[in-house]
Amino acid sequence: MAQVEKRVSNLPATFEWEYAPAPEARDIVQIREQYGLFIGGEEVEPRTKEWFPSISPATEEPLFEVALAGEEDVALAVDTARNAFENGWSELAPSERAKYLFRVARLIQERSRELAVAESLDGGKPIRESRDVDIPLAAAHFFYYAGWADKLEYAFPNRTPRPLGVAAQIIPWNFPLLMLSWKIAPALACGNTVVLKPAETTPLTAMIFADICRQAELPPGVVNLVTGDGTTGAHLVRNDGIDKLAFTGSTEVGKLIMRELAGRNVKLTLELGGKAANVVFDDAALDQAVEGIVNGIYFNQGHVCCAGSRLLVQESIYEPLLEKLKRRLSTLRVGDPLDKNTDVGAINSKAQLEKIRELVASGEEEGAEIYQPKCDLPERGYWFVPTLFTNVAQSYRIAQEEIFGPVLSVLTFRTPDEAVEKANNTPYGLSAGVWTEKGSRILWMAQRLRAGVVWANTYNRFDPTSPFGGYRESGFGREGGRHGLEPYLRFDE
Numbered sequence: 001m002a003q004v005e006k007r008v009s010n011l012p013a014t015f016e017w018e019y020a021p022a023p024e025a026r027d028i029v030q031i032r033e034q035y036g037l038f039i040g041g042e043e044v045e046p047r048t049k050e051w052f053p054s055i056s057p058a059t060e061e062p063l064f065e066v067a068l069a070g071e072e073d074v075a076l077a078v079d080t081a082r083n084a085f086e087n088g089w090s091e092l093a094p095s096e097r098a099k100y101l102f103r104v105a106r107l108i109q110e111r112s113r114e115l116a117v118a119e120s121l122d123g124g125k126p127i128r129e130s131r132d133v134d135i136p137l138a139a140a141h142f143f144y145y146a147g148w149a150d151k152l153e154y155a156f157p158n159r160t161p162r163p164l165g166v167a168a169q170i171i172p173w174n175f176p177l178l179m180l181s182w183k184i185a186p187a188l189a190c191g192n193t194v195v196l197k198p199a200e201t202t203p204l205t206a207m208i209f210a211d212i213c214r215q216a217e218l219p220p221g222v223v224n225l226v227t228g229d230g231t232t233g234a235h236l237v238r239n240d241g242i243d244k245l246a247f248t249g250s251t252e253v254g255k256l257i258m259r260e261l262a263g264r265n266v267k268l269t270l271e272l273g274g275k276a277a278n279v280v281f282d283d284a285a286l287d288q289a290v291e292g293i294v295n296g297i298y299f300n301q302g303h304v305c306c307a308g309s310r311l312l313v314q315e316s317i318y319e320p321l322l323e324k325l326k327r328r329l330s331t332l333r334v335g336d337p338l339d340k341n342t343d344v345g346a347i348n349s350k351a352q353l354e355k356i357r358e359l360v361a362s363g364e365e366e367g368a369e370i371y372q373p374k375c376d377l378p379e380r381g382y383w384f385v386p387t388l389f390t391n392v393a394q395s396y397r398i399a400q401e402e403i404f405g406p407v408l409s410v411l412t413f414r415t416p417d418e419a420v421e422k423a424n425n426t427p428y429g430l431s432a433g434v435w436t437e438k439g440s441r442i443l444w445m446a447q448r449l450r451a452g453v454v455w456a457n458t459y460n461r462f463d464p465t466s467p468f469g470g471y472r473e474s475g476f477g478r479e480g481g482r483h484g485l486e487p488y489l490r491f492d493e
């Protein structure tokens with residue numbers, strides 16, 4: 001076996017066959033020139049009279065324009081949501097609410113191909129991921145929470161769960177439709193109405209979702225979508241008509257929001273950044289671990305809050321593991337997000353690309369050793385070669401700060417105690433991974449790792465039944481599972 005592997009790795013690069021292009025049809029999505037705000041079940045022109053473009057990060061071409069919602073627009077959306085809450089939605093029989101959610105779930109499934117292409121065009125992620133991960137999981141969230149809508153008393157026995165009212169929700173650009181689903185599905189299942197702000201660079205699937213709400217005949221005003229930039233988000237946070245705020249994004253903005261809401265009667269959940277450790281012990285199945293490491297950090301270009309961005313390798317297997325990992329890196333195909341063979345797509349925005357470049361430069365300056373496979377990048381668009389750093393000290397910025405790009409920092413450890421200490425040496429606490437054959441070691445590690453999610457012998461696996469969320473600078477509150485209902489309910493006891 002070892003011999004076969006050796007022979008394969010010594011083959012000249014020219015022997016490897018090229019993949020023929022396998023582009024997904026782009027014309028399955030009819031992109032309009034302009035999208036207004038979605039308020040009260042209708043498309044509304046912004047009072048600001050301002051619009052801004054969304055571009056394709058893979059080509060830099062403008063795709064369409066969306067409205068920039070200002071303070072008045074946000075106030076109108078919140079009032080509309082309040083009205084819909086008080087005049088119907090909160091009184092509706094829970095089993096009827098469930099029917100709407102089931103309908104939305106089925107429509108997401110029916111329109112999954114269109115949504116997948118839209119997601120990849122607008123955000124740059126590979127179609128393979130939007131098709132196989134983002135969109136199916138978005139539908140799964142609606143199915144899952146539809147099931148809870150008429151069983152809330154069973155989720156919280158001996159308590160009386162009631163909806164909060166108007167839920168304001170702000171989401172980032174890395175999983176646009178999935179984050180929308182994580183937010184909207186539990187909020188509606190619990191009987192709330194919603195005002196959601198999509199991220200500036202990725203509003204397209206939210207605009208298609210508005211159409212899905214119409215198709216599902218969701219009562220007007222139950223879901224409202226206000227597109228815009230950070231200022232729109234800030235207006236939503238400041239609006240005094242909201243009862244709940246759910247935010248997913250950076251720790252920096254999360255802190256601003258907490259300050260703004262201090263002393264106000266608004267229930268808050270924050271899903272923020274991370275710098276997760278992916279810990280590989282010497283008894284792990286190395287080839288599987290390599291796949292898990294790659295999936296952990298290069299999935300979605302590393303634009304993943306729970307990405308396994310710090311690899312901790314037990315010293316005794318450092319060399320063979322790194323050799324396998326580097327070889328695997330050289331097989332990753334970077335390029336056109338709409339090509340079904342693409343593994344790593346475009347970086348979501350120019351600003352994000354600059355942030356990644358700056359942190360990678362700091363890694364080189366601080367003394368880490370950089371490895372990047374040979375890789376032809378398209379001429380236009382925002383791209384970054386999958387990168388790994390060795391010789392990384394724990395104090396380096398690339399070991400401390402969230403890069404949110406396809407960049408892995410490799411560190412080593414000798415004993416399980418050292419692994420725990422290094423893994424927990426971060427202000428964040430969102431996720432972690434453990435690779436070992438020993439079940440007892442998995443449990444030992446899981447007890448000690450200060451992270452909301454610990455994956456064992458897998459990574460970046462998501463499931464609507466499983467709660468997700470962080471500790472410390474990664475935020476608080478859980479999304480997913482029965483736990484994900486609680487932030488949208490009050491209990492009059």
Ligand code: NAP
Nearest residue numbers: 171172199200228229230233234249250253271272273305
């Ligand atoms: P971000 O700048 O914090 O933006 C997140 C959202 O907040 C966007 O919709 C953004 O609008 C809006 N926003 C910006 N400034 C605001 C303000 N002052 N008040 C209210 N809203 C404001 O984060 P990002 O750079 O887009 O996203 C990446 C970050 O999200 C990473 O740190 C990542 O770890 C985190 N994230 C966490 C999770 C999780 O579940 N824990 C999941 C995904 C991402 P614009 O887009 O218009 O600027």
Ligand code: MG
Nearest residue numbers: 054055122201
């Ligand atoms: Mg875009």
